[in-house]
Amino acid sequence: MVKKVETVFVGMSGGVDSSVTAALLKEQGYRVVGVYMKNWSQDLPGLPCPWKQDYQDAKRVAVQLGIDFKMYDFEKEYRHKVVDYMIAEYQAGRTPNPDIMCNQEVKFKLFLDTALADGADLIATGHYARTVHSSGNSKFQAPNLVLDPDRGSKQIPKTNDQNSKHAGLYVAANAEKDQTYFLYRVTEQALARTLMPIGDFETKDEVRALAKKLGLATAAKKDSQGICFVGKVGIRDFLSQYVTTKPGAIKDQNGIVIGEHDGAIFYTIGQRHGLDVGGGLPYYVIGKDMQKNEVYVTTDLDDENLWKNELKLTDVHWINDPPEEGKTYQVRTRYRAPLTPGKIKIAQNNTHRSTSSNREERCEVFLEESVRAVTPGQSAVIYDGDRVVGGGIVV
RNA sequence: UGGGGCGUGGCCAAGUGGUAAGGCACCAGUUUUUGGUACUGGCAUUCGCAGGUUCGAUCCCUGCCGCCCCAG
Numbered sequence: 039m040v041k042k043v044e045t046v047f048v049g050m051s052g053g054v055d056s057s058v059t060a061a062l063l064k065e066q067g068y069r070v071v072g073v074y075m076k077n078w079s080q081d082l083p084g085l086p087c088p089w090k091q092d093y094q095d096a097k098r099v100a101v102q103l104g105i106d107f108k109m110y111d112f113e114k115e116y117r118h119k120v121v122d123y124m125i126a127e128y129q130a131g132r133t134p135n136p137d138i139m140c141n142q143e144v145k146f147k148l149f150l151d152t153a154l155a156d157g158a159d160l161i162a163t164g165h166y167a168r169t170v171h172s173s174g175n176s177k178f179q180a181p182n183l184v185l186d187p188d189r190g191s192k193q194i195p196k197t198n199d200q201n202s203k204h205a206g207l208y209v210a211a212n213a214e215k216d217q218t219y220f221l222y223r224v225t226e227q228a229l230a231r232t233l234m235p236i237g238d239f240e241t242k243d244e245v246r247a248l249a250k251k252l253g254l255a256t257a258a259k260k261d262s263q264g265i266c267f268v269g270k271v272g273i274r275d276f277l278s279q280y281v282t283t284k285p286g287a288i289k290d291q292n293g294i295v296i297g298e299h300d301g302a303i304f305y306t307i308g309q310r311h312g313l314d315v316g317g318g319l320p321y322y323v324i325g326k327d328m329q330k331n332e333v334y335v336t337t338d339l340d341d342e343n344l345w346k347n348e349l350k351l352t353d354v355h356w357i358n359d360p361p362e363e364g365k366t367y368q369v370r371t372r373y374r375a376p377l378t379p380g381k382i383k384i385a386q387n388n389t390h391r392s393t394s395s396n397r398e399e400r401c402e403v404f405l406e407e408s409v410r411a412v413t414p415g416q417s418a419v420i421y422d423g424d425r426v427v428g429g430g431i432v433v
Numbered sequence: 434u435g436g437g438g439c440g441u442g443g444c445c446a447a448g449u450g451g452u453a454a455g456g457c458a459c460c461a462g463u464u465u466u467u468g469g470u471a472c473u474g475g476c477a478u479u480c481g482c483a484g485g486u487u488c489g490a491u492c493c494c495u496g497c498c499g500c501c502c503c504a505g
Contacts, residue, residue: 051466124467135467165466220466262466273468306468316444316458323469337457374465411469 045069046160047153052092054249055164055236057099057256062235072100072107077116098255119143125280131328132415133306142223160231166210166217168237169229205230207426210237219373222419222429223355286331302326305333308411345408351430354399368421371409380405
């Protein structure tokens with residue numbers, strides 16, 4: 039029996055990680071097609087958009103590897119699904135996480151669908167995370183899969199639907215670089231089609247070393263950071279392009295006006311800098327009122343508004359089964375924040391719900407310890423050991 | 434205008450005759466696929482102004498300017 043050579047479309051950003059991803063999959067015998075997703079190309083004041091450079095770097099690597107290469111233009115959808123969402127959220131007084139939305143809507147929906155329609159069997163990205171498939175196609179297995187008896191067979195949910203594959207999302211071997219926080223909204227169906235070989239690397243140095251060994255053009259390229267399209271411009275300058283702001287009062291914990299800000303939209307809970315108010319102890323933002331255009335701050339690091347152990351989530355998304363009531367999970371309320379143990383209570387919703395969509399559904403999280411600066415608009419991601427259960431948007 | 438106090442970088446604030454602590458803010462860098470946090474570094478040739486005493490003054494003296502408090 040001849041095994042069919044599977045075709046995998048690799049999202050290549052022009053960085054090291056996705057370059058190595060493509061190289062590894064080629065080495066493993068896949069037919070690899072590199073794809074550069076053009077999500078944003080507009081220059082912003084002070085900073086030209088680096089998309090051409092990134093595209094060329096990706097292309098260069100593709101040529102080196104001898105793989106096909108193409109570009110998908112998602113600018114319109116990206117603008118609509120990610121940028122507009124982000125701006126609207128900020129205007130509503132929340133602090134959104136555009137990269138989570140980018141993964142949900144663009145990389146693991148639009149890109150996936152486009153690739154599948156374009157001849158792909160699978161897609162791959164350079165994320166620091168691991169997918170585990172039930173189909174047996176995957177060469178990547180979660181290390182603790184067999185070691186943790188508690189999880190047992192629950193790990194890969196059973197179903198009657200023979201056509202849909204099943205998959206789980208697991209944290210990267212390199213816990214420091216783990217990016218599952220940005221991926222919790224990806225669907226199981228998408229994960230079942232996704233490979234993330236970089237998730238098996240224990241250090242970034244190993245990734246770079248491999249890139250260097252393979253002679254990839256991107257081996258020494260500096261890590262990118264910041265919102266992909268905003269780059270180094272900064273959220274402040276970016277937002278200013280789209281919304282008009284007015285100065286307003288900054289009030290301390292006693293209600294005293296201690297300064298003036300240039301737009302409440304620019305501030306987020308827990309923020310310290312940018313207030314331009316000095317005089318003794320540092321001030322931290324504990325809240326804001328978009329209606330009044332006021333920002334509230336405190337010098338008290340123990341201020342009750344800065345620490346929360348109960349949070350409500352909306353727009354929840356569970357990759358596999360919803361969390362079990364009464365069970366203790368680990369919760370992360372912001373990227374790279376420490377995990378905090380807690381229990382999840384799913385809110386009863388009267389409205390009908392198909393199993394595939396959990397939007398509108400809410401839940402409550404009860405943490406064993408208070409965490410700092412829980413912020414509306416940010417996500418709380420729930421883990422069961424190494425497995426990502428899902429999460430929701432903080433209300 | 435009587436009495437007392439004070440005026441040190443954007444803010445708070447030590448110093449008090451030997452050549453300007455510290456904190457906040459700000460700036461830069463590090464960390465980071467959000468925002469933020471955190472970490473590291475930078476940041477007053479100058480102490481309200483003008484004179485004087487002194488080898489030497491932010492610190493002593495005089496005058497002026499400004500502020501605050503009490504008294505009235």
